[in-house]
Each structure stands twice: as structure tokens, then as C-alpha cells.
Amino acid sequence: MIGARIRELRTVRGLTLAQLATEAGVSSGLISQVERGLADPSLETLRKIAKVLDLPLFSLFQEPDASAVAVVRRDGRMLVRSPAGGITYTRVSPGHGRLEVLEGHLLPGGSSAAEPWSHPSEECVLVLRGRLVVEVSGAEHVLEAGDSCHFDSSLPHRYLNTGDEPVDFVIVATPPSY
Structure with a gap:
């Protein structure tokens, strides 16, 4: 499904497969395989494609029809x-509208990205x-169960699990971003 969605969005924007690949910094072969359902892209690759x-x-996973009430x-x-x-x-949210809600699960020693990154939004975790x-911007904020943190997502940020146990969390972002 994601490959067909990427092809549809690429075509609507008038981009060739090679143009999308070049702008996203990945190979044309990878984009081709993803669009044909032969390869599963990494989260980092999906971020790059979404940004282009x-x-x-x-929204790469979004169903075309959006109703007023979504379960x-x-x-x-x-x-x-x-x-x-x-x-x-x-x-957790339906994937359309001005608000995105994600449930995250991070394994011990894991991170949401290799390096902090930014996108035009605001987040609350x-x-x-x-x-x-x-x-966020090089400063580390340690949160325990029940704690939350709100920040401007245009600041470079990422999530880290430096402990020995998995972490479960919810992210709310508005507007939905990369």
C-alpha cells in the first residue's frame, strides 16, 4: 500500500522516479522497489521521501477518504x-486533519533518529x-512515567532510551509534519 501511495503522490507532483530519488538522497532502484512493493523502506527513508x-x-499511509468522525x-x-x-x-489518529497522535515504543539503547532533526510543527510527548x-537543541530532558514535555519541533530533537527497560509514550504533533 505504501508503495502505491508514494507513486501516486510522486506522480501528482510531477516528479519522476529519478527526481524523487535524487532529492531524497536514495537510489532510484530503492524507490522503484518500494513503489512496486518489493522492498520495505526504513523510517529514515520514509522521512526523506515525505520531506521531498x-x-x-x-500521510504516506493515509487512506484517500476522510470522514468527519474517524475511529x-x-x-x-x-x-x-x-x-x-x-x-x-x-x-493513533486517522492520518488526516491538523493533529497527529502517535504511540511510540522504544527499546533499551534505542533512539528515534541517529541525529536530532527538525520539522515545522510542535510536539507534546x-x-x-x-x-x-x-x-531538544542539545539539552536532555529526562521524563518518567506520567511526565510530559512540549516543544517547538523546528528545534533539532530526538527521543532516546538510555535505560534497561522499554519505554512507551504518546506524541501529539500539530500540524502533522515529517
Whole structure:
């Protein structure tokens, strides 16, 4: 499904496969394989593609029709894994509108990104279980279960699990961004 969605969005924007690949900094072969459903892109690759397409990351998974009321069932959530970072996100919100809600699961020693990154949005993160380090502009903020942190996402940031136990958390971002 994601490959077809990427092809659709690329075509609507008038980009060739090679143009998308070049702007995203990945190979044309990878984009081709993703679009044909032969390869699963990493979370980092999806971020790069979404940025080139000027869309929030999870809009790559969005269903075309959006209704006024959306129910997202636990077993119907969109899932994105990052094998290198040890992080998993599921989209709790329906994927359209001005608000995005994600549930995150971060393994011990894992991070949301290799390096802090920024995007035009604001975020609030709430830790459900475990201990999460929120790095924003080089400063580390340690959150325990029940703690939250709000920040401007245009500042370079990432989430880290420096502990020995998995961390579960919820992120709310508005507007949805990369």
C-alpha cells in the first residue's frame, strides 16, 4: 500500500522516479522497489521521501477518504518500525486533519533518529511507561512515567532510551509534519 501511495503522490507532483530519488538522497532502484512493493523502506527513508513530497510522514499511509468522525481500532493502526533505532510508532489518529497522535515504543539503547532533526510543527510527548530522554537543541530532558514535555519541533530533537527497560509514550504533533 505504501508503495502505491508514494507513486501516486510522486506522480501528482510531477516528479519522476529519478527526481524523487535524487532529492531524497536514495537510489532510484530503492524507490522503484518500494513503489512496486518489493522492498520495505526504513523510517529514515520514509522521512526523506515525505520531506521531498512536502507531506507529513504518516500521510504516506493515509487512506484517500476522510470522514468527519474517524475511529481507529487498535488492530487497524498503521505501524512503522525502525530496525536500526529500535523504535516503533503506531498512528493513533486517522492520518488526516491538523493533529497527529502517535504511540511510540522504544527499546533499551534505542533512539528515534541517529541525529536530532527538525520539522515545522510542535510536539507534546507523554511517557506511559519507562524513562524517556527528550533531546531538544542539545539539552536532555529526562521524563518518567506520567511526565510530559512540549516543544517547538523546528528545534533539532530526538527521543532516546538510555535505560534497561522499554519505554512507551504518546506524541501529539500539530500540524502533522515529517
